[in-house]
Amino acid sequence: MPRSIRPDAVLVQAVIAGALSFAHLHDLAEAAGQTGWKAWAYPVSVDLLLVAVWRRLRTERSGLAWFWFLIALVASLGANIATAGLLDLEHVPAWLRIVVAGWPALAFLGGTLLAHQPHTTEPAPDPEPIPTPEPEPALVVDRPEPPEPAPGITEPAPAPALPAPAAPSVPPALVDHARKVAAEHRTRTGTDIDTATLRARLGLTEDLAGAIVAQLA
Numbered sequence: 001m002p003r004s005i006r007p008d009a010v011l012v013q014a015v016i017a018g019a020l021s022f023a024h025l026h027d028l029a030e031a032a033g034q035t036g037w038k039a040w041a042y043p044v045s046v047d048l049l050l051v052a053v054w055r056r057l058r059t060e061r062s063g064l065a066w067f068w069f070l071i072a073l074v075a076s077l078g079a080n081i082a083t084a085g086l087l088d089l090e091h092v093p094a095w096l097r098i099v100v101a102g103w104p105a106l107a108f109l110g111g112t113l114l115a116h117q118p119h120t121t122e123p124a125p126d127p128e129p130i131p132t133p134e135p136e137p138a139l140v141v142d143r144p145e146p147p148e149p150a151p152g153i154t155e156p157a158p159a160p161a162l163p164a165p166a167a168p169s170v171p172p173a174l175v176d177h178a179r180k181v182a183a184e185h186r187t188r189t190g191t192d193i194d195t196a197t198l199r200a201r202l203g204l205t206e207d208l209a210g211a212i213v214a215q216l217a
Contacts (some may be wrong), residue, residue, distance in 0.1 A: 031089035032100035
């Protein structure tokens with residue numbers, strides 16, 4: 001479905017203002033002795049220079065761009081004011097004829113300088129170096145050395161290690177009964193019986209229950 005064309009108030013205003021300014025520049029150039037196609041070329045030259053400078057100012061605010069922006073603005077604004085009845089277009093003064101005749105060279109110079117002026121961009125600042133943390137000094141603990149034994153005194157021999165306690169003996173009947181309890185527990189819960197559960201079910205000591213669970217494994 002084609003999109004509907006809706007007029008933009010800003011665009012309409014810009015077209016009207018541009019047409020009026022174009023006509024004023026043409027009338028002034030024609031009154032200053034520039035007839036034919038030359039009178040129509042003057043407003044194009046002024047407006048194009050103004051647009052070119054404005055585009056440069058959007059990316060770079062240099063002194064040269066501001067200078068030529070003021071030149072193009074004075075030329076456009078001056079032509080509009082001069083045609084407002086303040087100037088007799090039938091008898092244009094000589095200085096205005098000189099300004100109009102010299103405008104093409106001035107506009108050509110401004111456009112050439114703007115076109116060949118390199119774009120200056122500020123270099124990005126170098127990132128500040130991140131300071132590396134200094135390693136913390138290792139903590140040194142002064143341990144006193146063991147005193148040397150006095151002459152004639154022998155060091156006592158280390159105490160012998162205690163033998164590990166023997167596993168308690170489990171009667172076979174008790175093992176069979178515990179195996180039945182473990183099978184019933186596995187059927188009911190789906191998991192093997194542990195030492196604490198077997199101890200609680202049979203009322204055994206912890207060592208004896210552990211020995212039975214080890215045999216059931």
